[in-house]
Amino acid sequence: MAELPPLNSLRAFDAAGRRLSFRAAADELGVTQGAVAQQVRQLEAHLGVVLFERVPKGLAFTSVGRSFHNRVADVFADLRSATAELKPEPNxxxxxxxxxxxxxxxxxxxxxxxxxxxxxxxxxxxxxxxxxxxxxxxxxxxxxxxxxxxxxxxxxxxxxQTLTAVAAPAIVRDAQHPLAPDTLSKLPKIHDAHDLWPGYLAHLHVQDQSPRSLRLSQTSLAVDAAIAGQGVALVSRFMVADDLEAGRLTEVGEVWEAGGxxxxxxxxxxxxxxxxxxxxxxxxxxxxxxxx
Incomplete structure (x- = not known):
């Protein structure tokens, strides 16, 4: 902690850098203009660099001052955000x-x-x-x-966890639903990170005979891929209820209560x-x- 600049000097520098004026920074912080100027000088002495150039209309950053202020301003913004999150917000x-x-x-x-x-x-x-x-x-x-x-x-x-196999209607046009397990086993499968297909097919007493498969990291992506006609997805039924009702998807396999x-x-x-x-x-x- 001894290597860190004084907090009051950093606050004065942050305010002066945002306003490019010692007077405006003083008004913001509720102190005198001289106090802000002194705190900035102490910070410059601590760091061994010049942070501001004093110009007739106020202040101008040096190149190192601008770079340092960007970092300091981000830190104070994070502190303000963290503090705000701690305050009670009943709604x-x-x-x-x-x-x-x-x-x-x-x-x-x-x-x-x-x-x-x-x-x-x-x-x-x-x-x-x-x-x-x-x-x-x-x-x-x-x-x-x-x-x-x-x-x-x-x-x-x-x-x-009620699973259902779903696909775009065009994938299984004119076929009776649910499909026979052997027929379902031959359709392209869409897998997600839960990898539920092996258990589902074992429940149906068939092995996967997919000509191809698509693997995605999230179930929502698997649903979207099924809507796009990329194969059959295995998902929780409540998550595709709207898609089934709207006709974007159709159920092609029997419902399975996976449990657990x-x-x-x-x-x-x-x-x-x-x-x-x-x-x-x-x-x-x-x-x-x-x-x-």
């Missing part, structure tokens, strides 16, 4: 979901949520990583798995709960129940 709710859950279920349902709760600032963190309720400031999280999830968490089942990897919404088990968080939780539970 803000941060929910962590996978990118596929966000794209294929949560976002399509947002118009209903916005209409019902216009005053809640719902923020979505779409990530494959397991977010931390403490360090990431998460209020709610939707994850796949099996209970228990930990003594500190309440878990509510949203959707069972269902969708739950998690919430910290605390005594006092934010009202907005409870309202989001209640809405998600009701919306998922209506979709089943």
């Amino acid at each position: 803000k709710v941060l929910i962590s979901v996978t990118p596929t859950f966000a794209a294929k279920w949560l976002i399509p349902n947002l118009p209903d949520f916005t209409a019902a709760h216009p005053n809640i600032d719902l923020r979505i963190l779409a990530t494959e990583k397991i977010s931390s309720f403490q360090s990431d400031g998460i209020d709610l999280a939707v994850r796949q798995g099996s209970p228990p999830f930990g003594a500190s968490l309440d878990a509510t089942l949203l959707f069972k 990897n269902d969708f739950y919404i998690l919430m910290p088990r605390i005594v006092k709960r934010n009202r907005s968080v409870v309202e989001v939780l209640t809405w998600i539970k009701a919306r998922s129940a209506a979709a089943i």
